Amino acid sequence: MSQLLADIVEQVQHDYHAAMMTSGGENALRIAMELCNHHLYLEIDKLALVVAEDPTLLATRPGGMIADAEEAANPSVGMIICVNLAAGMLEALIGIAAEQGWLKPDAEGHLSEEVHQQLDEVIAPVVDYSDSELAKQNMQKPGRSELTKVMALAESVYQERLATEAADAYNLALEVASEYSVFAPDDIAPLVAENPLLLGLRADGMVEDEIFEGDPPAGLVISAHLTDMVMSQLMDYAVEQGALALDSSGQPIMQLSDKAPPLH
Structure with missing residues (x-):
């Protein structure tokens, strides 16, 4: 983990403890989600620095975690990385909540429907990565x-x-x-x-x-x-150089060989 990201994680954990003390231990999952959405969906230049420090983030995948349907259909690189950062942070906060008794799963480890409803009420942001x-x-x-x-x-x-x-x-x-x-x-x-x-x-x-x-x-x-x-x-x-001919619309006339390597 990069130092910049480690600092963010530490701040979120600190804010989570403070918020839960204020709430009297209530709404643990909702508060965790709100903090993750606020801190982990990073603006473009800050996210670039995090990636520079931790290139392994470029291996992350959407994994069906992007809530916005339009964004999920064709997500930006930044959104793919941030949704994974937020998911990882949420998992850590849920662990803290379970240890502190703020969340109480049933005998099979499942959370109540009321807790899941809290999740549905928190909408993850979609960040604009078009300007830097x-x-x-x-x-x-x-x-x-x-x-x-x-x-x-x-x-x-x-x-x-x-x-x-x-x-x-x-x-x-x-x-x-x-x-x-x-x-x-x-x-x-x-x-x-x-x-x-x-x-x-x-x-x-x-x-x-x-x-x-x-x-x-x-x-x-x-x-x-x-x-x-x-x-x-x-x-x-x-x-x-005249090595490729153009068709009537000005496009190169290409003959793809069976042995040509794939682009992706």
Whole structure:
């Protein structure tokens, strides 16, 4: 766990004890939910810093936990991570409540219907990840960004191989884009720290549902978009060099080889 996240967890636990003392031990689950919603659905720049400190968060999946139906159908990377943070914190608070006798499960360990009704009354927030002050600041810094470096390296390799190999331009682009895509959480986290707007990306049908059953890891959503960006850049270069023909609508004419590596 990152130090920033550890500090948040400690604050929530402190606030929970204080709130339960004020309530006289009543509404334990509702208060826990409200605190989790308030503290764990982080704004974009703060969440980017948490991810930078703990890249394993990029392996989290929606898991059917997002309450908002529209958001659940195509969740942002940030929402996937935050709903998992909130769920983990809620579990910890429920443990505290059980130890203190604020929640009393039945003999089978189930909570009463009245307690579950408290849960239904608390609506989790949907955070907007479309604007980032940190991203704006970093864009103004001199030099190339980490993402630009990745894309420049991929294009350099593609240029060299396209000039020296007898290969289909499209399938070669697929191969190079796949080789230079960023998949590991430890590699994605610095890109998120530099550009928190990556937390606003959504699967948008770019991730194979058959592989992940509609429940892709947060980091893979970012990877899919980065791969698509690299692929688009390589295709533009191929068209400029005349290595790819265009159809009547101005789109590249592509012949996908059976041996071409998958994008996602």
